[in-house]
Amino acid sequence: MTVRIxxxxxxxxxxxxxxxxxRTVECGACEKQFEVSEKAIVPDRERYFPGDIKRPGLDHYxxxxxxxxxxxxxxPVQFATANYNxxxxxxxxxxxxxxxxxxxxxxxxxxxxxxxxxxxxSQQNGAFSDMEHDKRIILGGFVAFVGIALIFYGGFHRRxxxxxxxxxxxxxxxxxxxxxxxxxxxxxxxxxxELVTRPxxxxxxxxxxxxxxxxxxxxxxxxxxxxIFSAESVVALWAPTMKQRFRYQIQRYLQRKTxxxxxxxxxxxxxxxxxxxxxxxxxxxxxxxxxxxxxxVEDVYSNLRVIRISIDGERLLEPSAELERKLNDKxxxxxxAHNQAELDHIDIDRVRDAAQRxxxxxxxMFRSEISKRLVELLEEDDDTNYRSxxxxxxxxxxxxxxxxxxxxxxxxxxxxxxxxxxxRSMIKFLLDRKFPEAIALIEILWHEDPSTWEPLLIDAGSxxxxxxxxxxxxxxxxxxxxxxxxxxxxxxAASLPALREALAxxxxxxxxxxxxxxxxxxxxxxxx
Numbered sequence: 001m002t003v004r005i006x007x008x009x010x011x012x013x014x015x016x017x018x019x020x021x022x023r024t025v026e027c028g029a030c031e032k033q034f035e036v037s038e039k040a041i042v043p044d045r046e047r048y049f050p051g052d053i054k055r056p057g058l059d060h061y062x063x064x065x066x067x068x069x070x071x072x073x074x075x076p077v078q079f080a081t082a083n084y085n086x087x088x089x090x091x092x093x094x095x096x097x098x099x100x101x102x103x104x105x106x107x108x109x110x111x112x113x114x115x116x117x118x119x120x121x122s123q124q125n126g127a128f129s130d131m132e133h134d135k136r137i138i139l140g141g142f143v144a145f146v147g148i149a150l151i152f153y154g155g156f157h158r159r160x161x162x163x164x165x166x167x168x169x170x171x172x173x174x175x176x177x178x179x180x181x182x183x184x185x186x187x188x189x190x191x192x193x194e195l196v197t198r199p200x201x202x203x204x205x206x207x208x209x210x211x212x213x214x215x216x217x218x219x220x221x222x223x224x225x226x227x228i229f230s231a232e233s234v235v236a237l238w239a240p241t242m243k244q245r246f247r248y249q250i251q252r253y254l255q256r257k258t259x260x261x262x263x264x265x266x267x268x269x270x271x272x273x274x275x276x277x278x279x280x281x282x283x284x285x286x287x288x289x290x291x292x293x294x295x296x297v298e299d300v301y302s303n304l305r306v307i308r309i310s311i312d313g314e315r316l317l318e319p320s321a322e323l324e325r326k327l328n329d330k331x332x333x334x335x336x337a338h339n340q341a342e343l344d345h346i347d348i349d350r351v352r353d354a355a356q357r358x359x360x361x362x363x364x365m366f367r368s369e370i371s372k373r374l375v376e377l378l379e380e381d382d383d384t385n386y387r388s389x390x391x392x393x394x395x396x397x398x399x400x401x402x403x404x405x406x407x408x409x410x411x412x413x414x415x416x417x418x419x420x421x422x423x424r425s426m427i428k429f430l431l432d433r434k435f436p437e438a439i440a441l442i443e444i445l446w447h448e449d450p451s452t453w454e455p456l457l458i459d460a461g462s463x464x465x466x467x468x469x470x471x472x473x474x475x476x477x478x479x480x481x482x483x484x485x486x487x488x489x490x491x492x493a494a495s496l497p498a499l500r501e502a503l504a505x506x507x508x509x510x511x512x513x514x515x516x517x518x519x520x521x522x523x524x525x526x527x528x
Contacts, residue, residue, distance in 0.1 A: 003015070012027060012029045021036050022036065106154075107153075108165065111147035111172070115176060148166035151166035238306050239274075239309050242311040251266060256380060284305070293315075294346050316346070336365040343374070352389050356392075371397040371399065378394075388424065400433060405430060412427065413441065431456060438463075454485065457486050473505065485519075487519045493523065496523060496524075
């Protein structure tokens with residue numbers, strides 16, 4: 001036989017043998033030791049079934065009287081009659097299908113998501129900052145229509161609730177689309193004006209006499225330069241406060257724009273510096289105009305040949321990650337405005353990068369302004385790669401007879417006269433525009449390097465044919481050979497007399513004879 005005992009400490013119950021009565025045992029749960037006495041033994045409960053309960057303590061449970069039984073002394077049992085709606089339809093009590101539940105949730109999510117995007121995207125530089133107001137309203141109306149349709153479809157069993165939810169969300173979507181302010185799009189002219197005219201400080205700089213300025217700046221380097229050169233060819237820029245990391249950009253820019261042979265000298269002056277231009281042909285007003293690209297003129301000491309300036313560090317900083325994103329995001333109108341502004345930067349590397357980006361897109365905005373600026377930039381630097389990049393951009397942005405052709409031809413002629421390398425893109429641009437001087441320029445280049453320029457002369461077609469006949473007997477074998485190859489590709493009947501004359505003078509069985517015969521046969525047959 002077993003008995004049920006209960007631990008006095010943790011109240012856990014166990015079955016043990018009756019033989020343990022009066023002995024001390026240990027709880028298997030909490031390890032409490034206690035005696036198996038009457039206090040620890042749990043008495044068995046009495047079992048009963050409905051109808052067999054005789055204990056008076058259970059009378060309050062009440063029961064319905066059985067047949068033949070009086071209800072005297074029994075508590076009356078009250079029953080309520082259930083009422084049912086006789087007009088209820090099956091659709092109202094049937095659970096919604098999974099498809100309808102998904103559609104309803106999707107309709108709510110679409111509108112909520114659009115509301116969030118609309119609120120944050122309509123801020124400056126947001127997703128909708130470049131979108132026109134009318135288009136934003138149309139998009140908001142479309143989202144509202146789709147959302148309310150999905151909600152109504154999904155909540156077909158509860159039409160009132162679905163209609164209320166859909167209308168509220170649709171109202172929010174369309175209301176925000178209509179009334180949220182539209183950020184002002186940065187126009188190129190606004191950005192350029194800001195770069196030029198924005199003041200750097202609110203308080204005006206402290207005015208100094210020339211003598212005070214002379215002592216404050218440490219005038220000795222300027223005085224020394226004037227003795228070596230002349231007062232008219234020396235100009236100094238004094239920045240009482242500037243960050244040293246900007247000096248190299250400014251020095252390179254001034255050297256490029258003023259035409260001085262050596263990089264301008266820089267002298268540290270307290271928290272700023274003194275930049276001395278030696279041998280410049282520009283006067284003080286012209287240099288003041290250059291300063292507008294990176295700072296503000298605070299004062300001019302004409303007798304000292306010194307311009308006091310303040311540096312706008314924001315224009316000289318490396319582009320931020322946000323600006324880099326805008327400069328490369330070709331899908332937005334701001335791409336054109338920001339890259340146009342970059343063309344005015346004093347850092348020639350940033351100018352080249354902007355021209356390269358603009359040369360890879362369709363010219364949709366500011367075409368005349370960008371084309372004009374690109375033409376001006378041809379003379380900004382004499383680096384071949386730089387000029388080649390600018391010319392590639394001009395090919396995209398320039399329009400016939402907008403003044404780009406003579407400007408490009410002038411630069412190409414200057415490069416030829418100074419024995420400098422002429423970018424291939426310059427000549428290609430002039431040939432594409434049928435500029436009269438193009439053939440004369442490429443003829444000079446081709447005569448010096450036939451293999452490099454031969455393909456462009458072939459592309460020139462009949463224009464190239466007219467100048468090739470005179471080179472069939474050239475002493476330079478490479479030139480004569482290239483002339484024959486060009487005539488073989490672009491020659492016409494007009495070139496046959498010169499070819500036959502050259503054939504008569506050529507040695508029989510030589511390579512020249514073979515090339516001449518090939519050219520004649522190609523012309524007579526109408527092609528190679």
